[in-house]
Amino acid sequence: MGNEARSELRPFRIAVVRGVYDGRRQREYGVPLASGGCHRLRTLHPFRARTWQPERPQRRLLQRGLLVSDASTSAVSTASVEVRTPQLQRPQKGAAGAGPAGGVPCSVAPLHRKGGGAGSDRRGQEGAGRGGKAGTAARYGGRREAVKDFVERYPQNPILAVEHIPERANCVFNSGAVVAGDEVVMMVNTWTSDWTPKFLVGRSKDGIRFSVEPRNVVVPPKEYPYVPHEGIFDTRITALEGWFYITYNVASRLGGRIMLIRTRDFVDFEEIGFITQPDHRNCVIFPEKIGGSYARLERPNVGDSGDIYLSYSPDMVHWGRTKLVLERNTRYWESAKIGPGAPPVKTDKGWLCIYHGCRQSMNGFQYNAGCMLLDLQDPSRVIGKMRDCLMWPQEPYERSGQVDNVVFPTAALVFGDDPDELKIYYGAADTCVCLATARISELVEKCLADGPVEYERG
Incomplete structure (x- = not known):
């Protein structure tokens, strides 16, 4: 595998932050943490990928250091993500616990937005199909309302x-x-x-x-x-x-x-x-x-x-x-x-x-x-x-x-x-x-x- 120092698995360093991530628009993602409550999660690992798209349809993305999930149902099990500098390892479905020697995997549960039903995506699009609740669109307008599919x-x-x-x-x-x-x-x-x-x-x-x-x-x-x-x-x-x-x-x-x-x-x-x-x-x-x-x-x-x-x-x-x-x-x-x-x-x-x-x-x-x-x-x-x-x-x-x-x-x-x-x-x-x-x-x-x-x- 070449130089062992380069192939060593290195863990994500995780920090819970309440500021604007990456200096961009403030967004809240509900992430279940041991301490309870909903916080934004940001990785401080130097790896910065525009997109990381493993196997579909259960696609997971790493965007500017923010780990998120497209999963919209609770049927998707928690995945374990390991970082190999400068590459990423694919998540092992259903994996949990410690990774290979020298690596400490970070487990993140699928994300679920408030007010989103079946069909809502990670960006908080306008609801969940017919009769869904407004997500980001309603928040930007300062209101929350039902959005009709025309x-x-x-x-x-x-x-x-x-x-x-x-x-x-x-x-x-x-x-x-x-x-x-x-x-x-x-x-x-x-x-x-x-x-x-x-x-x-x-x-x-x-x-x-x-x-x-x-x-x-x-x-x-x-x-x-x-x-x-x-x-x-x-x-x-x-x-x-x-x-x-x-x-x-x-x-x-x-x-x-x-x-x-x-x-x-x-x-x-x-x-x-x-x-x-x-x-x-x-x-x-x-x-x-x-x-x-x-x-x-x-x-x-x-x-x-x-x-x-x-x-x-x-x-x-x-x-x-x-x-x-x-x-x-x-x-x-x-x-x-x-x-x-x-x-x-x-x-x-x-x-x-x-x-x-x-x-x-x-x-x-x-x-x-x-x-x-x-x-x-x-x-x-x-x-x-x-x-x-x-x-x-x-x-x-x-x-x-x-x-x-x-x-x-x-x-x-x-x-x-x-x-x-x-x-x-x-x-x-x-x-x-x-x-x-x-x-x-x-x-x-x-x-x-x-x-x-x-x-x-x-």
Whole structure:
């Protein structure tokens, strides 16, 4: 094993602390200790790992020296953790007592948060499925209340994955969709096995089962070489004036730009060109003109901001009259950045917008879905917004994949016999495409009930 001094097992040194761990946001984890009571536990061992993820599904994490557990049931037995500098040993399931000679293992019981039921995770997400109690979200708002689930995930999710692609692919993600006659058409965003990005057309008669055509429909940008592009992704589709307008992000070393193409039949495509300067990440187009002009929601990356703006255009090429619509705020689920998700849906009360909100954690970004209502005549006015997030990563296909912990909405469609049912298509963990449904009337009512935007600056 090499030098014995280097392979010697060394124990964690444990300290109970009441301050802010690692200088970050103060969080309380309930840890049963011999002395009783709930305290925060911090290791003082010099090992500092961003993540440590042994075997799933009972995953345990060591994050910046804080040992926590994903376990949400008492069935998980206490694990023994031993430290080998600079590596970690995997926990032995059900282990207890002394470790090998020279090592003193530290046993930590699974963590359970107050107010969390089945389905709550270690971060204190909003409750425990339907009827759960609010956790961190309620605490940040200074209140504790029941959080209703407004969406229902399709039980056979994901509806589109690599096995549905005609050729070998690494992932399918963040694909825009639109109602075209009697079918739903999806611009399927995929990466082949050699990491070549492609857009494929998928068609479905029921909005659930898609048949994907093998032809790559990516239009080579005429303006290249602006800079050799490294990726194309995050399609959105809007039906407008007999055309289907498709926006997507073209990533490069100089920042992302939004490309716009259009088609009438998803067979022949016409390029309009880049409609933003660097650095823009997301863009969705309204399904009708507003005040005689085309309108879009966008998310430019300016400094460290990540906010949603509104712009107008007379011709889909030249855009301006930009206004701020929604700032990221200190609500925990949208505190890092936000961006437009699905193209707006027109209701009699306003434009219903499903967007994404992102928060930074010690395990990377977490992408969630939110909902807001914009004024019909002036979409820069947020007349209602759900206080809590609409969706957050809960299912295994959302929590683990090419990019963990991602719910990324790209389409919200009314399709079928029920005009009040909204089909929400979203990318999960940048690996597959999933479907959820919601009631439009309930979303509108909730947005209005929670009221206009009131920024909560920290």
